[in-house]
Amino acid sequence: xxxxxxxxxxxxxxxxxxxxxxxxxxxxxxxxxxxxxxxxxxxxxxxxxxxxxxxxxxxxxxxxxxxxxxxxxxxxxxxxxxxxxxxxxxxxxxxxxxxxxxxxxxxxxxxxxxxxxxxxxxxxxxxxxxxxxxxxxxxxxxxxxxxxxxxxxxxxxxxxxxxxxxxxxxxxxxxxxxxxxxxxxxxxxxxxxxxxxxxxxxxxxxxxxxxxxxxxxxxxxxxxxx
Amino acid sequence: xxxxxxxxxxxxxxxxxxxxxxxxxxxxxxxxxxxxxxxxxxxxxxxxxxxxxxxxxxxxxxxxxxxxxxxxxxxxxxxxxxxxxxxxxxxxxxxxxxxxxxxxxxxxxxxxxxxxxxxxxxxxxxxxxxxxxxxxxxxxxxxxxxxxxxxxxxxxxxxxxxxxxxxxxxxxxxxxxxxxxxxxxxxxxxxxxxxxxxxxxxxxxxxxxxxxxxxxxxxxxxxxxxxxxxxxxxxxxxxxxxxxxxxxxxxxxxxxxxxxxxxxxxxxxxxxxxxxxxxxxxxxxxxxxxxxxxxxxxxxxxxxxxxxxxxxxxxxxxxxxxxxxxxxxxxxxxxxxxxxxxxxxxxxxxxxxxxxxxxxxxxxxxxxxxxxxxxxxxxxxxxxxxxxxxxxxxxxxxxxxxxxxxxxxxxxxxxxxxxxxxxxxxxxxxxxxxxxxxxxxxxxxxxxxxxxxxxxxxxxxxxxxxxxxxxxxxxxxxxxxxxxxxxxxxxxxxxxxxxxxxxxxxxxxxxxxxxxxxxxxxxxxxxxxxxxxxxxxxxxxxxxxxxxxxxxxxxxxxxxxxxxxxxx
Numbered sequence: 056x057x058x059x060x061x062x063x064x065x066x067x068x069x070x071x072x073x074x075x076x077x078x079x080x081x082x083x084x085x086x087x088x089x090x091x092x093x094x095x096x097x098x099x100x101x102x103x104x105x106x107x108x109x110x111x112x113x114x115x116x117x118x119x120x121x122x123x124x125x126x127x128x129x130x131x132x133x134x135x136x137x138x139x140x141x142x143x144x145x146x147x148x149x150x151x152x153x154x155x156x157x158x159x160x161x162x163x164x165x166x167x168x169x170x171x172x173x174x175x176x177x178x179x180x181x182x183x184x185x186x187x188x189x190x191x192x193x194x195x196x197x198x199x200x201x202x203x204x205x206x207x208x209x210x211x212x213x214x215x216x217x218x219x220x221x222x223x224x225x226x227x228x229x230x231x232x233x234x235x236x237x238x239x240x241x242x243x244x245x246x247x248x249x250x251x252x253x254x255x256x257x258x259x260x261x262x263x264x265x266x267x268x269x270x271x272x273x274x275x276x277x278x279x280x281x
Numbered sequence: 282x283x284x285x286x287x288x289x290x291x292x293x294x295x296x297x298x299x300x301x302x303x304x305x306x307x308x309x310x311x312x313x314x315x316x317x318x319x320x321x322x323x324x325x326x327x328x329x330x331x332x333x334x335x336x337x338x339x340x341x342x343x344x345x346x347x348x349x350x351x352x353x354x355x356x357x358x359x360x361x362x363x364x365x366x367x368x369x370x371x372x373x374x375x376x377x378x379x380x381x382x383x384x385x386x387x388x389x390x391x392x393x394x395x396x397x398x399x400x401x402x403x404x405x406x407x408x409x410x411x412x413x414x415x416x417x418x419x420x421x422x423x424x425x426x427x428x429x430x431x432x433x434x435x436x437x438x439x440x441x442x443x444x445x446x447x448x449x450x451x452x453x454x455x456x457x458x459x460x461x462x463x464x465x466x467x468x469x470x471x472x473x474x475x476x477x478x479x480x481x482x483x484x485x486x487x488x489x490x491x492x493x494x495x496x497x498x499x500x501x502x503x504x505x506x507x508x509x510x511x512x513x514x515x516x517x518x519x520x521x522x523x524x525x526x527x528x529x530x531x532x533x534x535x536x537x538x539x540x541x542x543x544x545x546x547x548x549x550x551x552x553x554x555x556x557x558x559x560x561x562x563x564x565x566x567x568x569x570x571x572x573x574x575x576x577x578x579x580x581x582x583x584x585x586x587x588x589x590x591x592x593x594x595x596x597x598x599x600x601x602x603x604x605x606x607x608x609x610x611x612x613x614x615x616x617x618x619x620x621x622x623x624x625x626x627x628x629x630x631x632x633x634x635x636x637x638x639x640x641x642x643x644x645x646x647x648x649x650x651x652x653x654x655x656x657x658x659x660x661x662x663x664x665x666x667x668x669x670x671x672x673x674x675x676x677x678x679x680x681x682x683x684x685x686x687x688x689x690x691x692x693x694x695x696x697x698x699x700x701x702x703x704x705x706x707x708x709x710x711x712x713x714x715x716x717x718x719x720x721x722x723x724x725x726x727x728x729x730x731x732x733x734x735x736x737x738x739x740x741x742x743x744x745x746x747x748x749x750x751x752x753x754x755x756x757x758x759x760x761x762x763x764x765x766x767x768x769x770x771x772x773x774x775x776x777x778x779x780x781x782x783x784x785x786x787x788x789x790x791x792x793x794x795x796x797x798x799x800x801x802x803x804x805x806x807x808x809x810x811x812x813x814x815x816x817x818x819x820x821x822x823x824x825x826x827x828x829x830x831x832x833x834x835x836x837x838x839x840x841x842x843x844x845x846x847x848x849x
Binding site for chain 1: 283284286287290291294295726727730731732733734735736737738740840841842843845
């Protein structure tokens with residue numbers, strides 16, 4: 056059974072008098088355990104699709120079947136529960152809470168499910184930041200901040216990690232490390248990873264590449280396992 | 282607990298924002314606390330000063346005020362001097378003694394000091410009227426007082442010297458003398474001859490004139506002249522001799538207008554009250570008004586109480602001597618008399634004042650204490666029925682005559698105090714709301730992130746509400762501290778407010794002014810009540826909480842995608 060089954064998903068935004076079609080009739084299937092790269096130039100609809108997949112947004116039309124149930128029909132509280140337990144997000148801007156230390160940022164995700172500080176520290180150790188657990192985001196480098204974000208996303212063992220341009224604010228070497236870390240850890244935790252990127256070289260490392268343009272899926276490539 | 286640490290971190294690591302919000306809230310709270318305290322202080326000062334009768338253990342005062350076109354004397358009511366005629370006549374009579382009779386003050390040129398005691402506009406009546414009121418239903422106690430207007434005069438008795446000067450006058454009288462008869466003439470001749478004086482002419486020439494014969498006589502030789510004259514005088518007929526001695530000057534009246542003598546007499550006025558010293562808790566002044574020293578001793582000796590303001594003006598203190606028309610009184614205490622009709626500058630035992638003012642057994646005010654406060658209106662009516670000429674004043678009537686900055690401030694606080702408090706509270710509330718909203722507004726993306734992490738709307742709101750609550754508590758504490766500080770400052774610097782009461786009336790057409798003004802100065806205090814602090818604190822809390830929660834709710838309601846899209 057597929058993890059995601061999207062049928063005719065559309066998302067319109069009203070910008071003044073004009074209607075922007077961020078997503079236009081997207082039909083897509085994603086199987087569990089995959090590492091998917093959502094590829095395309097900025098404005099192609101990658102972020103919007105990612106947000107709909109992560110239950111951060113609702114589509115204007117279509118159905119989004121996740122694990123057998125339609126996200127469109129779920130109430131907000133159920134979506135919050137899904138985000139908490141089933142999804143982990145990694146953002147281009149890292150989106151760490153600025154007043155919380157590295158470990159506390161991980162705890163922000165763990166606390167609602169009753170996770171402990173020890174678990175948070177353990178995850179920071181997994182991303183190689185055990186020593187910097189008590190630093191505030193402002194005192195961490197971009198790459199370190201993104202590692203904290205990855206630790207946070209993976210802390211609850213989510214079904215899916217959704218990363219929106221996770222390397223967009225990093226130099227290419229660090230970006231590569233981050234993608235590798237994400238891919239490896241996701242595999243270890245058994246999470247499906249969906250990464251939105253406009254960087255073709257990064258996308259090329261993914262076994263599955265979904266290409267987007269103007270809100271439509273234009274390419275859907277399953278790389279043959281080597 | 283993670284959420285508590287998060288809360289603490291938010292407040293501590295965003296110190297500036299926390300302090301600004303808390304200070305803003307605190308200023309609002311301080312404003313509320315300060316205004317409420319000031320308002321309370323004014324009320325207290327007003328209660329103390331503007332309820333003049335309560336301080337003297339009295340519910341009603343009964344006085345006899347002269348009335349224009351009064352048909353019937355007071356005697357009709359069993360009161361006093363009686364007799365018909367208008368009240369004004371009584372008043373002039375009563376106040377006439379001040380018209381200075383200089384001759385009574387001493388010998389010209391001597392220094393004199395004299396105090397005249399006048400009943401002012403409150404006519405006197407026998408003290409016995411009090412027992413009439415005491416017998417009325419609902420009256421618990423009565424006491425009498427005598428409040429007089431004193432005119433203090435001091436100076437030198439003037440000497441009046443009139444210098445008269447009359448003019449010298451010459452009177453000329455011309456008269457024909459009757460001719461002497463022949464017989465007289467013969468007699469004269471004989472007489473003269475006897476004296477040795479010879480008349481030059483024979484008797485036959487007699488008809489030529491008497492005058493010439495005289496002249497001839499006078500013209501005789503030098504050495505015998507005076508002897509001749511006396512002989513001549515002696516020999517004149519009796520009728521002619523008498524004429525010469527009878528002459529009177531006409532009567533004359535001399536008039537000179539004397540200029541008024543120059544004097545250095547100075548006059549100052551004060552009020553003097555006679556107190557029933559045996560009733561220290563009810564009277565025109567009571568022990569409650571005592572600020573220094575002791576009350577008049579029950580024996581009623583030569584003792585005096587002096588109002589603090591008067592004492593300050595005349596450098597009097599406990600132990601000072603007060604000389605009133607030759608009687609020396611010892612100041613035993615200083616008092617701060619209540620405002621209103623019966624206040625005075627100097628108080629003496631009633632009997633002493635009655636003696637000084639020649640008002641034996643007379644009083645001009647009866648103080649009435651009702652059995653219960655609910656009886657006051659009834660008693661007032663009874664007194665008015667029993668003594669139709671009397672003026673019965675309740676506490677409120679007396680308070681209404683008081684004016685001054687205290688009254689203005691008090692009225693202001695009454696009219697504006699509440700409104701001002703509400704405005705301050707609303708301002709504090711709005712400020713708190715604005716600050717909380719703006720601080721949440723800057724965190725929409727952060728709240729979106731929390732939602733993306735799986736936080737429910739409720740959790741986000743709870744977190745922000747907790748922050749607002751703590752900020753509110755901090756602001757409340759700061760505000761209370763600031764408010765108390767303001768109140769303490771007001772207490773310390775105590776701006777003074779005055780209240781004055783003017784009694785009597787200016788009867789200029791009668792030549793008598795009986796206007797008396799008593800002024801009280803009350804230092805403003807700002808007592809801070811627990812209730813005020815609680816309200817102020819509650820406002821800060823509520824303001825911060827409601828605003829913070831509302832802001833959080835608005836942000837948390839956004840779809841996470843929309844919240845995340847917000848630019849920080």
